[in-house]
Amino acid sequence: MKYYEKEHFDAYARIRAEGLDQWNDLHDEDSAQGYDRFAARDFLERQLPEQGGGRTVFEYGCGTGGAACFMASRGYSVHAMDLVPDAIHIARDRSADRGLDVLFEVGDICRGAGPRQPVDYVVDCFCLQSIVADQDRATVLDGVHRSLKQDGLYVLATAMFEPGRDYGADRYDPETGIVWTHSSRGTEGARQLGQTWFAPVRRHLSPTSLRLELRQHGLDVIAQTGEFGGEVVCRKLG
Template sequence: MSEQFYADAQLYDRLFPGGEEALAFYRAEADRQGGSVLELGCGTGHKLIPIASDGHPCTGLELSPAMLAEARRKADERGVAVEWLQGDMRRLELGRTFDLVLIAANSLLHLHEADDLVACFRTVRRHLAPGARLVLDVFNPSVHLLAQADGVRRRRDALSFMDPDRGVVHVDVEERYDAAAQVTRGTWFFSADGEADFVVAPLEMRSIFPQELPLLLALGGLRAVERFGDWSRGPLTAAAAIQVYVCTPDGPGSAGP
């Protein structure tokens, strides 16, 4: 994981403050499934805290201590009970199962090797109760955009945000795409007036293509029973920006679509 990128959890939340459509989708999935929820790579609790506030017993796993501390702070501030755990989504043994497991907001893409992705899915498989589901989302790779990751530093105006101490913060990104590894290796630069590059953080994210993900899931003992290309449950097409998967354990006794 690109640890430095997540070292300032409040800065991260200001950078990515939205996602209300995604949040509504995951809350609906939790209500549809019922029961207990485990989120792997829960970040600062953007999705899990509202799900817990809806009455679902929730557990959040996060590798970054800073993100986990902010999740605890936010949950305490809202008076919401969540079990927070620090750990690796590839290696988790809680000794109990859950009715719904979530891997949201591209968290899966911090795993770059196929073996790590399969290990994560096998971990999920061990923690699924009978009739339980895994729901995840990752971006849908665009070959056009990946080709533009040419190592040139560019301003991302859409990512600018207001910081209470610094004022307007601008974000520049410099990226290169490693096609053999399917990993975009980038550096993010955060600047404010009079404070250029006050944070410079590497970020590496894998691309997983739509024909590839079902095979990785199968190797992990899971199968996709629903697949969407947007938060309104539209079809996954070439033009879709995201891939959303609903999965069940593979094999005898698994739930159907």
């Protein structure tokens, strides 16, 4: 198991055990207002046509499936994937309760998992910031490029660098955008800073750095909005 996986397995086990709706419900300051008010809903409402008309979507890092169910309810054909079986279990139950036909699948996009055929949209609702290692991010973004139809769009909502943010006991590296958190010496990717061992836990890029990274993987930003530039729409290059 990679170092970043344990946090997600533990989180979704707790969400399932406590009957919560989604990841944000684990944090009082971010707690959502029910299953249908998932993070990035307003962004998706602005960026996706109101009627899907059978257009195809692949969402990775779908969590408990709020966004996938929302898109399916609008007529999109949705294939949604998450690393964690507990998350997919909840997503399948919630979609069945709503009478929605969504293909939910357990899979790891950092190991190359993805849709079987190119799609009209690839959607990410706050997953990318948790993919920290350069090689993992390259695998994911190359996969996004490969998964899109030639006229397809990548619709991305991600946490970004926020000037003045207090990281508390964590460390932020402005050159890489990596957030380092306390860890044991044997954790994958850990390094010693002073007398303490830290592991990379998040990637918070500046708007310019994110655009450059996306372009390196054949994704051209056509819109970048949000308070810190974390609401992004890309088209496929080449």
